[in-house]
Amino acid sequence: MNRVQLVSILGSLGLLAMILELIRRGKLAEEYSLLWIATGAVLLLLSLWRGLLDLFAAAVGIFYPPSGLFLVGFIFVLLLILHFSVIVSRLSRQNRELAQDVALLREKLERMTRTDDGKTRGEE
Template structure:
């Protein structure tokens, strides 16, 4: 990994970490969803800082370049995060479904109660 690439990589991952931190601080991102992203940012930062010490691992796994190993690692993590998001969206959809059905049935009951109250009031 060239020095230039390492500097760029360190700068980007530090910026990324700051961004996540800021989003959590402003409550635009919930802590539970931020943890996996922190993990991505921190590990890419660490790998870039110590790229020279990673050479042996990358070569053993069959990567020609340390940067390739970092890239593949990041993509894999992102896939895991995306799958986690799909699971989260599915859970939210089920919750929305239950709420919408409950609201519909409740509104129907309230309307009927209103009508009854008016009729007995007369």
Template sequence: MDIIQLIVLGSALFFFAVVVAMTSKNKITDQYAFMWLTLSVIGVILAVALPFLNRLALSIGIAYLPSLIFLLAFLVVLFLLIYHTSLLSKQESRLKVLIQEVGYLEKELRDARNGDKHP
């Protein structure tokens, strides 16, 4: 195992450990924890399989493996961003309903206190 592989493996294991620690302390909810655990496991597997990947890349005509990894990593990050935007939008629309309901309930309460002057 050469130095670069050790660094990659170390980083992947560290990332995995961070995700496990955050999950155990409930800092990430289950749905996201599972996604990050899966990604970090894939990271560790890729780090271990680096020599094999290099040979595979050469055999299919890719002269420089990192370019492929960067492309894949970029696509994964892009996908995650869209996924998070969709989650954020969902939260926003839920929040909107809650804010409207809070306003409505506050009005009901006020009317009840004032003897229901309005419909």
């Protein structure tokens, strides 16, 4: 086992350990962690199984197989960012709707409070 393989195995293991620990502590919701776990697992698999990495590198025309790890890692990072963009879009839409609800409800509340005052105090 050469040095680059050792580093990548340790790196992937570290990433997986961090992800699992964040989930365990409830800081990372399971639904958002699936893609992260997949990233860590694929990187670990390719680090451990050198033959698979060589095969992959040869298939896409990479001369130095460990560079293939970077490519795979990069693709997963792109997917993660895209995934987050989708989530951010959804959150901002929900945020917009909530802000509108607040404005509409606040006006309704003011109106109801005013009518209640009118009833108790009589017409002004």
